[in-house]
Amino acid sequence: LSTFLLSGSLTAIRYRDEILRPLVRPYAGAVGPGFLLMQDNARPHVAGVCQQYLQDEGIEAMDWPARSPDLNPIEHIWDIMSRSINQHHVAPQTVQELVDALVQVWEEIPQKTIRHLIRSMPRCCKEVMQVRGGHTQY
Structure with a gap:
């Protein structure tokens, strides 16, 4: 937690590299079919680079009303x-x-x-x- 907080704002790249790749992807794999990622419409979450990563990894994200x-x-x-x-x-x-x-x-x-x-x-x-x-x- 302290390393994460001290390293600045959460950008789309950081979200992908520090959360989606090391945490969400393995968890989604462990859960298996039917895994659905819930995230809100925060800028890093909806950024193209993160949406593309989720698509490439076959991770489905819940549609979130604005x-x-x-x-x-x-x-x-x-x-x-x-x-x-x-x-x-x-x-x-x-x-x-x-x-x-x-x-x-x-x-x-x-x-x-x-x-x-x-x-x-x-x-x-x-x-x-x-x-x-x-x-x-x-």
């Missing part, structure tokens, strides 16, 4: 982490302090919370489909 609520459980985890860090009396002053705080908060998140978020996804997706990508409680 204005839909974020359905990725990790976004809820980021929110939990952000709120936890903001509750500390002294905000991190350096990148390294932020990295240390993020790692500490990440390790403190109960596995039960993560399981709950993952298990809520079918319900969330169903609700978003019912409102055709519009606003939901999520």
